[in-house]
Amino acid sequence: SQKIEQNSEALNIQEGKTATLTCNYTNYSPAYLQWYRQDPGRGPVFLLLIRENEKEKRKERLKVTFDTTLKQSLFHITASQPADSATYLCALERTYSGYSTLTFGKGTMLLVSP
């Protein structure tokens, strides 16, 4: 069956360090993968999209990699700040009957301490 796995344990890091979050998947062949940020009780907010033919994508302090051979995406936040504390979700494209939709992982909580 199709699975998206994100580390269920919270990641605790110190301010200024680089946070690295992992998204592994099985039985998917996504054309693209997305990362979202979610704060408690609020809707997810889009961060980055990376396509299958892209190895890496950057946006300010954020970097995403996409390895279709390993079936893995890594999400990095450099120079992390307490304001980066949130839950981060990866989402994969899935095709139903020729239509495309997004399926989300359960997310990893990031806690950045001062």
Place this chain on the structure above:
Amino acid sequence: EAQVTQNPRYLITVTGKKLTVTCSQNMNHEYMSWYRQDPGLGLRQIYYSMNVEVTDKGDVPEGYKVSRKEKRNFPLILESPSPNQTSLYFCASSLTGFNEKLFFGSGTQLSVL
């Protein structure tokens, strides 16, 4: 301001009493979707709609109905709510549904007693 608007924000109801959660977007998006979020289970898709002519089930459609009579609106209908439908619900939209980012509403916290 471009946004997805859900109403109500909070809803408490009783088992069996039909309810509708509204969702509207002002971005002329073709694609809309409903998710529910539960602790330990993450975001799970209920229904999605590629456009006003195409609506299909997601992963957890049982007990829900949707309607897409016009592009901007995508209401979620619970005809006979049960306690296991107590959850945080999100509506989302994107321009085409292909290779596009999703815009989410603020969420509806539903409690079924």
